[in-house]
Amino acid sequence: MFDEFPEPARSQLAAAFDEGRTRPEWAFTQGQARVAFWAPFRDAEPVVVWQFEPGPDPGAASALLRRSLQTMGLSKIIHDISLQPGLTPVVDRAVEHQALVGAGFAMEVERLLLEWQAGSDVPEDPGRLSYRPARRLPTADVLDVLVRISQGSLDYDTQVELATAGAEHEARWMYDDLVNRKGKPDWFVVGYLGDSPVGLVAPDDHSIAYIGVVPEHRGHGYVNDLLARGTRTLAEAGVQRVVAATDVANTPTAAAFLRAGYSEVGRLFRYYWRAP
Template sequence: MFDDFPEPARSQLVSAFEEGRTRPEWCFVDGRARLAFWAPFPGAEPVITWQFEPGPDPEVASRLLRRGLATLKLTKIIHDIALPPGLTPVVDRAVEHEALLGAGFALEVERLMLEWRAGSDLPEEPGRLRYRPARDLGEAEVLDVLIRISEGSLDHDTRVELATSGAEHEARWMFDDLMSRKAKPGWFVIGYAGDSPVGLVAPDDHSIAYIGVVPEHRGHGYVDDLLAHGTRTLAEAGVERVVAATDVANTPTAAAFLRAGYAEVGRLHRYYWRA
């Protein structure tokens, strides 16, 4: 089935298959429309339409999406369209947009795509926190921090998951995702003020995958400390381009990235399908 996809998609699918993140039976083709689903870590259910080439006909692409969702008996799925600032999928990716709506997807969230590049000023670490690698801690301790960070979160996905699946389920999924990332063992850390956990930052091989502060420590600028630590970790490892994303509505986190020297490079338009 991977052979039905042109390069570079075919090679990406083969690589993802070898990592346990996609399967041939998660791929579908209808004429010039192609679709592949993707899971964030081995053993997880597919959560996103990773490779979606709608072709010229939105009705054919909608039919392909519906077939894929029904065949895999999925209950929810995400599709992202990334565009430069000022563009909109309604106009600039019209066929894809119409195909998604025709298959029952809804455009719910707009996210800032952010980037820090080598040569830019590095954010300073104030030295207020000491850091411990998450892999050196007990699983229960890391899960507890993730559960506490989710309380009062402004992130759309987190709020939806809390409402539908609960904080413990969301924390477990996030834990498994972050532990599966391509990162050195000491990169994913929890920051402490004294003996009190303040929050965490989880860089992977090229991005700030997750960052958050527990409720009792919010309002003191600790997100800046955590982000500075995560960015410097990647920069010192030789990463020349660090990417991140956050909901447009999550203005405190967006402001922290801009203070840290990140620039907005685009908008990610996120569509959701739920059974």
């Protein structure tokens, strides 16, 4: 089925298959429309509509999406449209937007796309925290930090998962995702003030995949410490471009990235589909 996708999608699908993140039976075509689904790590359920090429007819693309979702037996899925600042899917990706809406998707959250480039100032680590690699800690300890970070989170996805699946399920899924990310094992760290966990930061090979502070330590700027640690880790590894994303409504986290020398480079519009 991958052979029906043009380059570069075919090669990207083949690479994802080798990593256990997609399968030929997760790829569908109908006329000029094509869609494939993607999972964040091996043996995980698909969570993203990936490589969606709607073609010129939104109605045909909607039909393909509906058929593929029914065949996959999914209960929920997301699809992201990334655009430069000032653009909107309704106008600038109209066929894709119409196809998604016609298949029952709804655009529910807008996110900032952020980028730090090599040559920019590397944020200084204030030195207030000590760091321990998450993979060397008991899994239960890291899960506890993730559960606590989710409390009062301004992140929309986290809020949805807490309301539908619960904090423990969300933490377990997040832990599995982060420990399966590309990057050196010691990059994903928990920050401590003495023996008290403050939060964590998880860089992968090109991005700040996750960052968060536990409720009792919020309001003291520790997100700046964690972000400095994550950015410096990647800068010292020679990464030329570090990317990140956060909800537009999550103004404290967005401000922390801007303080650390990141620039807004676009907007991500996240669409959700849930089974009736």
